[in-house]
Amino acid sequence: MSSDNSTVISRIRDGVVNELTNFLNESGRYLDGISPELAPVTASLKDFLLEGGKRFRPLFAYIGYLGAGGSENQSALKACASLELLQACALIHDDLMDGSDTRRNKPSIHKRFEALHRENSLQGNATQFGLSSAVLLGDLALIWSDAMLNQSYLGDDVHRKVFAVHDEMRIELMAGQYLDVFEQTQSTKSVSRALKIARYKSGKYSIERPLHFGAAMAHHEGRIESDYSAYGLPLGEAFQLRDDLLGVFGDPSLTGKPAGDDLREGKRTALIALASERGTKIQQRTLENLLGKPEISPHEISELQTLISETGADSEIEKMISSLTEQALGALQSPEITEQGKSLLTDLAVIATQRSK
Amino acid sequence: MSSDNSTVISRIRDGVVNELTNFLNESGRYLDGISPELAPVTASLKDFLLEGGKRFRPLFAYIGYLGAGGSENQSALKACASLELLQACALIHDDLMDGSDTRRNKPSIHKRFEALHRENSLQGNATQFGLSSAVLLGDLALIWSDAMLNQSYLGDDVHRKVFAVHDEMRIELMAGQYLDVFEQTQSTKSVSRALKIARYKSGKYSIERPLHFGAAMAHHEGRIESDYSAYGLPLGEAFQLRDDLLGVFGDPSLTGKPAGDDLREGKRTALIALASERGTKIQQRTLENLLGKPEISPHEISELQTLISETGADSEIEKMISSLTEQALGALQSPEITEQGKSLLTDLAVIATQRSK
Numbered sequence: 001m002s003s004d005n006s007t008v009i010s011r012i013r014d015g016v017v018n019e020l021t022n023f024l025n026e027s028g029r030y031l032d033g034i035s036p037e038l039a040p041v042t043a044s045l046k047d048f049l050l051e052g053g054k055r056f057r058p059l060f061a062y063i064g065y066l067g068a069g070g071s072e073n074q075s076a077l078k079a080c081a082s083l084e085l086l087q088a089c090a091l092i093h094d095d096l097m098d099g100s101d102t103r104r105n106k107p108s109i110h111k112r113f114e115a116l117h118r119e120n121s122l123q124g125n126a127t128q129f130g131l132s133s134a135v136l137l138g139d140l141a142l143i144w145s146d147a148m149l150n151q152s153y154l155g156d157d158v159h160r161k162v163f164a165v166h167d168e169m170r171i172e173l174m175a176g177q178y179l180d181v182f183e184q185t186q187s188t189k190s191v192s193r194a195l196k197i198a199r200y201k202s203g204k205y206s207i208e209r210p211l212h213f214g215a216a217m218a219h220h221e222g223r224i225e226s227d228y229s230a231y232g233l234p235l236g237e238a239f240q241l242r243d244d245l246l247g248v249f250g251d252p253s254l255t256g257k258p259a260g261d262d263l264r265e266g267k268r269t270a271l272i273a274l275a276s277e278r279g280t281k282i283q284q285r286t287l288e289n290l291l292g293k294p295e296i297s298p299h300e301i302s303e304l305q306t307l308i309s310e311t312g313a314d315s316e317i318e319k320m321i322s323s324l325t326e327q328a329l330g331a332l333q334s335p336e337i338t339e340q341g342k343s344l345l346t347d348l349a350v351i352a353t354q355r356s357k
Numbered sequence: 358m359s360s361d362n363s364t365v366i367s368r369i370r371d372g373v374v375n376e377l378t379n380f381l382n383e384s385g386r387y388l389d390g391i392s393p394e395l396a397p398v399t400a401s402l403k404d405f406l407l408e409g410g411k412r413f414r415p416l417f418a419y420i421g422y423l424g425a426g427g428s429e430n431q432s433a434l435k436a437c438a439s440l441e442l443l444q445a446c447a448l449i450h451d452d453l454m455d456g457s458d459t460r461r462n463k464p465s466i467h468k469r470f471e472a473l474h475r476e477n478s479l480q481g482n483a484t485q486f487g488l489s490s491a492v493l494l495g496d497l498a499l500i501w502s503d504a505m506l507n508q509s510y511l512g513d514d515v516h517r518k519v520f521a522v523h524d525e526m527r528i529e530l531m532a533g534q535y536l537d538v539f540e541q542t543q544s545t546k547s548v549s550r551a552l553k554i555a556r557y558k559s560g561k562y563s564i565e566r567p568l569h570f571g572a573a574m575a576h577h578e579g580r581i582e583s584d585y586s587a588y589g590l591p592l593g594e595a596f597q598l599r600d601d602l603l604g605v606f607g608d609p610s611l612t613g614k615p616a617g618d619d620l621r622e623g624k625r626t627a628l629i630a631l632a633s634e635r636g637t638k639i640q641q642r643t644l645e646n647l648l649g650k651p652e653i654s655p656h657e658i659s660e661l662q663t664l665i666s667e668t669g670a671d672s673e674i675e676k677m678i679s680s681l682t683e684q685a686l687g688a689l690q691s692p693e694i695t696e697q698g699k700s701l702l703t704d705l706a707v708i709a710t711q712r713s714k
Contacts, residue, residue: 038535170504
């Protein structure tokens with residue numbers, strides 16, 4: 001990566017954190033004015049939002065904005081930063097639905113409030129309190145994301161277009177989430193279904209729509225939306241496939257999740273579907289028996305990791321990631337995208353797909 | 358109620374249902390385009406939104422709009438109707454957090470998806486599938502409410518003001534919901550804390566903010582916001598106190614909830630706090646033992662109902678409802694509110710506080 005690009009990307013990330021910090025401080029003061037009992041709500045969301053996170057969605061949105069001819073602008077950065085709050089909603093609710101106890105090496109939100117219940121010897125059921133708190137904190141993060149976007153005023157005609165993209169992105173996200181939950185209830189594994197879910201749940205939502213969001217902010221007329229799709233859709237799939245690999249083979253000290261977390265949760269990813277498709281009858285049966293097993297042991301996790309490698313599914317997924325990334329980079333030839341945009345999006349493609357967390 | 362007002366109120370309610378029907382049909386087609394597996398999502402939300410519901414928030418918003426000098430307008434009605442989708446999110450998540458199995462005499466959303474899981478012999482845990490579906494359907498309802506509002510375009514300067522009120526309303530709602538959940542974990546009951554929660558969770562959200570939302574749509578400058586608060590805040594408290602009474606003494610065939618539902622859930626309402634405050638030591642102990650008891654029997658529910666009546670808490674709450682309603686009606690003298698608005702808001706005050714469901 002060029003050192004110029006690296007500086008720009010760091011600066012955007014820092015700017016995003018800065019905007020989030022200001023927004024959360026102000027929003028926290030507002031909650032405090034309602035009742036000091038809301039302090040753990042603010043503290044948990046601040047901790048969740050400000051400590052860690054790769055900031056991909058704001059990065060793609062802001063670079064999508066620059067690539068569409070937008071010039072550096074604080075309001076635009078604030079609008080892009082709001083996407084982190086939307087992502088916080090998705091992650092908080094996701095952890096609750098998956099029963100994931102850990103996020104970035106810390107307890108997930110429902111676990112945090114369960115602990116708060118226990119530590120303070122509160123009345124009633126700690127698990128139920130954790131559940132309720134996670135539902136409400138996710139809802140609040142979703143509403144705050146919208147409030148933050150509404151406050152980052154960019155001009156009326158621009159805002160209407162941005163809202164339309166934003167709504168579409170959020171609807172696709174929730175549709176993808178439901179399809180993902182539903183897929184876990186199916187007895188057959190399908191690579192094509194897994195890829196479709198990945199597309200809605202993560203691909204479109206993480207890359208294509210943020211780019212469109214940025215283009216709308218730049219008020220760009222022309223073919224840039226479809227050019228961004230030609231780059232964003234394959235890259236979004238590659239991004240999700242990398243997530244799938246990390247969910248099985250990732251280093252817990254880097255991912256912040258336990259080893260083989262997706263195996264414990266029984267996630268029906270493209271990687272798993274492919275391993276099943278390529279496996280022998282015996283391997284298929286082992287996969288079926290161990291995947292999502294509630295009290296799966298570390299030994300069984302490592303057995304599954306070996307099995308998946310033996311089917312060759314992981315190297316096949318690596319090949320798909322390379323080929324999808326190449327396809328994405330090919331779409332950057334478009335004359336609609338600024339030179340700076342092309343250069344930054346080239347580097348972002350690598351960051352998004354060759355990561356270890 | 359004058360027959361004119363009755364006609365206007367019916368027409369607004371019908372208009373709200375009509376706008377919701379159009380929006381849900383279109384949004385359902387969009388989901389269907391993503392995947393036919395989303396059909397139960399659309400069907401459940403349609404059923405939830407279109408069958409029943411008192412439509413109080415759209416009514417207060419639209420009448421707040423008329424009262425602030427707005428003239429009948431389809432876009433304004435659509436904007437007001439969007440509040441029903443926000444309320445759907447609140448109810449779906451509320452039922453999940455409370456473990457309520459019934460809403461309007463039908464299974465609540467998490468129960469519906471649990472049943473779908475069982476009926477189709479899907480893989481995995483039915484309860485977890487119900488939970489995940491309810492989380493996501495609530496999220497989707499929240500996002501759809503925003504999308505519907507964004508589509509009901511009323512002019513740029515108006516929209517910005519409407520958004521600010523809308524964001525504040527939603528933040529207050531979630532803050533109130535959390536305080537309510539937190540209150541259930543406290544060992545002491547407090548009438549003043551219960552009233553504060555009622556104010557945020559329901560009073561401001563159900564009446565005051567919808568009126569402000571309507572005034573913002575009418576682009577009304579002047580004192581009308583504080584006049585609406587002077588009417589809306591006491592009426593909102595009265596509205597919630599009526600809910601508290603119905604939650605304990607309501608007729609299940611009218612409320613659509615089991616008898617004494619709040620007792621089973623252990624809700625710390627103002628009614629319960631007052632009964633505890635006024636009760637003898639023995640009554641306090643009975644209340645403490647039975648309230649929120651997981652397998653509470655119909656006999657124990659009726660025992661609690663009698664106990665609460667014996668403390669006189671219910672008649673005291675009735676008196677508070679009357680006095681708050683009177684206070685609200687007194688605020689309608691304001692010259693800022695149109696004559697039609699005053700007349701409609703007078704009738705709505707009665708409808709909101711003298712209801713049996």
